[in-house]
Every structure is written in C-alpha cells, then in structure tokens.
Amino acid sequence: MDFRQLIDSYQNCDCGMEHRCDIRDIRVGSGLVNQVGQILRENHFPTHILLVADKHTLQAADGIVQSLEGFQVEQHIYDELRVATMDDVRLVEDWLDRVDGVLAVGTGSIHDPSRLACARRNKPLCLFATAPSMDGFASYNAPIVDGNFKTTHPAKCPEVVIADTRILADAPAELKSAGFGDMVSKYIALIDWQVSHLLTGEHYCQRVANLTREAADRLMSMADQVTARDEQAAGAVFESLLMTGIAMSFTGTSRPGSGTEHIMAHYWECQELLEGKLPNYHGEDVGVATLIMLRYYEELAQWTSVLARREENDWDTIYDDYGPLAEDVRRLNTPDTITDPIDPGEVERLWPEIVAIIRSVPSYEQCLDAMERAGCKTTIRQIGKDREFVARSFRYHPYMRRRLSLRRVANMLEFVPHELPEC
Numbered sequence: 001m002d003f004r005q006l007i008d009s010y011q012n013c014d015c016g017m018e019h020r021c022d023i024r025d026i027r028v029g030s031g032l033v034n035q036v037g038q039i040l041r042e043n044h045f046p047t048h049i050l051l052v053a054d055k056h057t058l059q060a061a062d063g064i065v066q067s068l069e070g071f072q073v074e075q076h077i078y079d080e081l082r083v084a085t086m087d088d089v090r091l092v093e094d095w096l097d098r099v100d101g102v103l104a105v106g107t108g109s110i111h112d113p114s115r116l117a118c119a120r121r122n123k124p125l126c127l128f129a130t131a132p133s134m135d136g137f138a139s140y141n142a143p144i145v146d147g148n149f150k151t152t153h154p155a156k157c158p159e160v161v162i163a164d165t166r167i168l169a170d171a172p173a174e175l176k177s178a179g180f181g182d183m184v185s186k187y188i189a190l191i192d193w194q195v196s197h198l199l200t201g202e203h204y205c206q207r208v209a210n211l212t213r214e215a216a217d218r219l220m221s222m223a224d225q226v227t228a229r230d231e232q233a234a235g236a237v238f239e240s241l242l243m244t245g246i247a248m249s250f251t252g253t254s255r256p257g258s259g260t261e262h263i264m265a266h267y268w269e270c271q272e273l274l275e276g277k278l279p280n281y282h283g284e285d286v287g288v289a290t291l292i293m294l295r296y297y298e299e300l301a302q303w304t305s306v307l308a309r310r311e312e313n314d315w316d317t318i319y320d321d322y323g324p325l326a327e328d329v330r331r332l333n334t335p336d337t338i339t340d341p342i343d344p345g346e347v348e349r350l351w352p353e354i355v356a357i358i359r360s361v362p363s364y365e366q367c368l369d370a371m372e373r374a375g376c377k378t379t380i381r382q383i384g385k386d387r388e389f390v391a392r393s394f395r396y397h398p399y400m401r402r403r404l405s406l407r408r409v410a411n412m413l414e415f416v417p418h419e420l421p422e423c
C-alpha cells in the first residue's frame with residue numbers, strides 16, 4: 001500500500017478540515033530490520049540517536065543495531081515496560097540533550113514516552129514496530145500514567161514508521177489478537193461519531209470515516225489468518241492499524257478510531273491502576289468493551305421510536321464512584337455537561353436515523369464470531385474482571401470524557417434499558 005499517496009489524497013478535502021499527517025515515510029516489508037539505517041539515511045534522519053526498547057522488543061528486532069552502521073547509537077533499554085509512566089518520559093527526555101533523534105523499538109508503552117519526550121524537545125522520531133497490537137502510532141496524543149492516573153498528553157507522531165513483516169508474523173499471538181480487538185472497536189467509534197455529528201453538529205468527515213471503515217472491514221475478512229505466523233497476514237493487520245492511526249491524525253483527535261468502548265476500557269484501566277493491578281493489553285479490554293457496546297446498541301435499535309427527556313444525573317453518586325479521580329471528572333462536567341445543549345425533541349425526531357447508523361455496522365454476532373476466530377478474548381471473565389465492576393463501569397464511564405456517545409445519549413431515553421446487557 002502506498003501510504004504517502006493515501007495521505008496526499010486527503011489534502012483539500014471537501015469537508016473543509018485540513019487533514020494533517022506528519023508521517024513522512026512508512027515502510028512495511030520483509031527483512032526491513034536489516035535496512036533501518038538505510039531508511040533513516042534516506043529520510044535525512046540525524047546520525048546521533050537514542051534507541052529506546054525493552055528487552056523483549058530489542059530481542060524481537062534482532063539485527064537492528066547492526067543495521068545502524070555509521071550511526072552513533074545510545075541505548076535506553078527497559079527490562080520490561082507494560083505501563084508507561086511520567087518517569088519513563090523524563091528518562092527519555094534526559095537523553096535528548098545529548099542525541100539528535102530517537103528510534104523507538106516496540107509499540108504502545110515503548111512508543112508513547114518517546115512520542116511525548118520528542119514532542120517536548122522537538123526531536124525527530126522513528127518507530128520500528130515489533131507487533132501489530134494497537135493503532136496509536138499516528139496519534140498526536142500519548143497516554144501516560146502519572147501517579148495512579150492515566151492521562152493523555154499532546155505528543156507527536158513519528159516521522160518514519162518501519163515494520164518488518166517477518167517480525168510482525170513472529171509476534172506473540174495474544175498481541176495480534178489484541179490488535180484485532182482494537183480494530184473491531186472502530187464500528188462503535190463510527191456509530192458514536194455519527195450520532196454526535198447528528199445531535200451536536202460536531203465536525204464529521206465521511207472520507208475519514210470511510211478510511212476507518214475500510215480498515216476495519218479488511219481486518220474482519222482476515223479473522224482466520226490473524227494469529228497465523230504468516231507474513232502477509234501480519235503485514236495486512238499492521239496496515240489496517242496504520243490506516244486507522246492515520247484517520248485519527250487526520251482529525252487531530254481519536255474520534256475516528258475510538259468511541260465509548262475505549263472510554264470504558266480506560267475506566268477499567270484507571271480503577272485497576274488505583275488497585276495496583278497490571279492492566280491487560282489495551283486491545284484485549286477494548287475488544288470485550290466493544291462486544292458489550294454492540295450488544296447494547298442493538299438493544300437500543302429495537303426501539304422504532306423513543307421518548308426523550310433531559311439527562312438527569314445524580315452527581316454525588318457519580319463522583320463517589322470515581323473516588324480519588326472525582327476531581328478530574330468534576331472538571332469535565334462543570335459548569336455544564338456534554339448533553340446539556342441537546343434538545344430531547346431532536347433525539348426523538350432523529351431516532352430513525354440513529355437506528356440506521358447502528359444497523360450500518362456488522363452485528364454483535366458477526367463481530368463475536370470474527371473475534372473468536374482471531375483468537376480474541378470475548379468475555380468479561382476472560383479479561384479477569386467481575387460482572388459487578390463492569391456493570392458499574394457501564395453506568396459511570398461516559399462521564400470521564402467530554403465527548404458525546406450514543407451510550408450517553410441513551411441516558412436521555414425513557415423506558416430503554418440503561419444497565420449492562422447480558423453477554
């Protein structure tokens with residue numbers, strides 16, 4: 001796939017928004033680990049660089065250091081990095097007085113501190129991806145844990161992205177399945193984005209939405225091959241993740257690639273961090289959250305018409321639930337909250353359109369079947385949570401982001417269920 005051409009084709013979009021993507025070069029191919037130095041030179045990358053990795057990702061990228069002949073390479077190697085903290089950002093940042101660029105080897109928790117540190121110090125960044133496990137590469141925000149809170153910070157996307165399909169194919173099956181779970185979530189993201197556009201006039205670009213949709217559909221059709229040690233399949237999964245990553249960079253928000261299911265997974269992660277638990281892989285939690293939301297949205301779609309009223313929130317109970325996170329949540333919901341400007345009459349009038357939006361994506365059953373074939377975890381029990389905790393999160397998670405979802409709009413509806421669905 002020619003990504004540069006794809007990115008260029010979104011310039012001067014009819015929607016009127018400038019679609020930016022700062023990635024200059026993307027290479028996906030077999031054996032590229034031996035050409036990293038060459039690719040960096042072709043992109044005029046500086047030669048005094050910091051290589052950031054953990055022991056696992058460095059081992060997976062065997063040969064990368066040898067490929068950097070002619071470069072002066074400093075190394076910052078973690079033992080294992082599952083949760084990236086502000087301390088990790090500072091550690092990378094401390095190096096940046098001495099080097100001119102960063103090569104991050106790994107995805108997610110390796111990449112995020114590098115993206116933030118490089119943004120703060122205005123240094124070029126190259127991502128060498130070792131697993132097709134998530135799609136946050138092109139994002140302008142980085143999720144970082146500070147104390148017990150995970151917050152997003154303005155970051156940058158890498159100038160150069162390299163993936164060696166041989167390494168992607170060898171990645172642990174659970175990481176590939178997690179990548180699949182992260183992609184299925186795009187269907188909920190697309191529903192929430194369109195519903196918000198309909199009810200609040202939030203900017204929506206059909207072409208960017210199509211990019212997300214194509215990437216998700218493409219991956220769904222490959223469910224059987226996802227966990228195979230197959231270079232072509234692994235490369236295709238990575239390309240789909242890149243496509244949604246680029247879609248998110250086009251709007252400068254995560255809107256095209258993350259909906260209420262991501263917020264619910266974020267709620268789980270925050271609460272588990274407070275309890276000192278090691279969170280699951282991002283895509284594992286997101287995948288199960290997606291199934292829950294698909295099931296719920298399908299329940300809503302059975303209503304051919306609805307009665308709506310203004311949302312009534314018992315703020316004391318809501319803040320109580322958030323405990324030490326309450327202040328952050330309060331800030332997002334005062335002096336007003338996201339549903340305040342929505343006219344209940346409009347919700348009633350536009351309901352048939354909302355039902356059509358829900359029905360425009362693959363069903364719960366189709367997604368469940370595809371996820372099972374892709375080796376994903378699909379139940380609350382499999383991701384190690386209890387039903388009561390998930391029921392709480394189902395009710396309270398929408399308040400931790402100031403972003404409208406259909407889940408939140410459902411609070412304005414009379415008679416429809418507001419509880420965690422059976423699944």
Ligand SMILES: [Zn+2]
Nearest residue numbers: 013015205207
């Ligand atoms: Zn557009």
Ligand SMILES: [Zn+2]
Nearest residue numbers: 134135182286
């Ligand atoms: Zn995600």
